[in-house]
Amino acid sequence: MSTSIRSPQPPLTRSVEDYLKSIFHLTSQGGFATTSDIAAMLEIAPPSVSGMMKRLSETGLIEHVPYRGVQLTPQGRRAALQMIRRHRILEVYLTRQLGYDWGDVHVEAERLEHAVSEKLIERMADALGEPRYDPHGAPIPTAAGEIEEAELVTLADAPVGADVVLRQVGDENAERLHYLAQQGLVPGTRLTIVDRQPFNGPTTVRIGADTRVVGQELAGLLWCEGLSA
Amino acid sequence: MSTSIRSPQPPLTRSVEDYLKSIFHLTSQGGFATTSDIAAMLEIAPPSVSGMMKRLSETGLIEHVPYRGVQLTPQGRRAALQMIRRHRILEVYLTRQLGYDWGDVHVEAERLEHAVSEKLIERMADALGEPRYDPHGAPIPTAAGEIEEAELVTLADAPVGADVVLRQVGDENAERLHYLAQQGLVPGTRLTIVDRQPFNGPTTVRIGADTRVVGQELAGLLWCEGLSA
DNA sequence: TTTGAAGATTAGTGTAGCCTAATACCCTGT
DNA sequence: ACAGGGTATTAGGCTACACTAATCTTCAAA
DSSP states (O other): OOSOOOSSOOOOOHHHHHHHHHHHHHTTTSSOBOHHHHHHHHTSOHHHHHHHHHHHHHHTSEEEETTTEEEEOHHHHHHHHHHHHHHHHHHHHHHHHHOOOTTTHHHHHHHHTTTOOHHHHHHHHHHTTOOSBOTTSOBOOOTTSOOOOOOOEETTTSOTTOEEEEEEEOOOOHHHHHHHHHTTOOTTOEEEEEEEOTTTOOEEEEETTEEEEEOHHHHTTEEEEEOOO | OOSOOOSSOOOOOHHHHHHHHHHHHHTTTSSOBOHHHHHHHHTSOHHHHHHHHHHHHHHTSEEEETTTEEEEOHHHHHHHHHHHHHHHHHHHHHHHHHOOOTTTHHHHHHHHTTTOOHHHHHHHHHHTTOOSBOTTSOBOOOTTSOOOOOOOEETTTSOTTOEEEEEEEOOOOHHHHHHHHHTTOOTTOEEEEEEEOTTTOOEEEEETTEEEEEOHHHHTTEEEEEOOO
16 A cells, blocks of 8 residues: 555546557457557557556556556556447447448547547437447447456357357458448348358358358458357 | 648647637637737636747748737638637537537537547538537538628627617626526527616616516626617 | 836746667577 | 577657746836
């Protein structure tokens, strides 16, 4: 017990919010986020990250093990989840209320998430009926900071013969998303894994009566839930 | 002809956007905006303003006459009007689509106006049916940068006996706005000036069958259009 | 016509965040 | 056991934008 706890925590800067989000995503499978991974994700130089890591760990938002990487403290995790909630609520709102398509929402939400108030987000969530998933199928953390963790497999890993439901598209590139939507590959779609070519080859799936061939790169972005027969 | 014109103009910073808006408001009656007026409006120290004035005039957004003040160039005016459009569209949107009341919208719009894209603003405007006035009655500039200029008089200046329509409330303080709304003093309200006490005394008005007494301070914020009998 | 106060500007600092170049650390392959 | 490559960190700089203290302009009143 040594860290001084300041009651009226200073608001986080945009930058800090982005760092926390990145770290959350990079550590979602457990383990540490490394300096260079964070740098790559934020598209900044590694030394900039080192500097920020120092500040963030002084603020108590992250735990920094030099030369190893960082993890979020409970406080940092809370802040990150709040940002993710904002982002995803915004995505749903833009899609449902303002006619954005799922390829374009990410960029807009990215700009807005730092500016919206808690109140606005909750009004949006309310107007939307407290949505649980964003347009890409990612779960939306609750206002209390809880987030669903599902056991999903990518389409590239799903066993041939399996019946699965596409739950989440782990990408934010507008063109790829447009293509996927056009192929009918959106969250909620039920598919059967028909075949997979060796050496990281494409996966063939059946959607209803149609058949689609999905390359390895895209297949790795499509997270599915197995239908335990 | 000496100023170099850079085609892909660098995006303005938040700060710059705020300066331009302030200067626009301070020069709306013509003349120069002074350093200290800008400083007061932005709640920063005058030397900070001096520094920014230098940069803004180098960028060609303002015309700076040392020790006199500044004015917007056409380019600066365009940028300012764009910000004001954003702000006012946001206010209408928050009010009509998300249940904000007119006392609370200003603060929220102030945060959002720097983050929204042009596209989002136009979608909101579209969803609202291209509104022409914000919730306080202020005219919304068009996307092309035109703004209506009305000839209005404050309630403190309207002649006793006149029939007027309240058009615009020139304030953004939530409590005052709540009070005014509760008194029925909102844009569109028709009133008759019944009486005014001397020495900056209150103005008495009739709204339909009701009578209201409005102090000089508030009366000065209520902009009315005379009903030319 | 001088002078003094109000207001504007310059000088000098500080912080947040970014950068590049230089250095330190860690680990794996020999 | 150690050398070298890859990664992290430190050192030193830069820009934007705020601040205070010091100085300069302007203008109006005596």
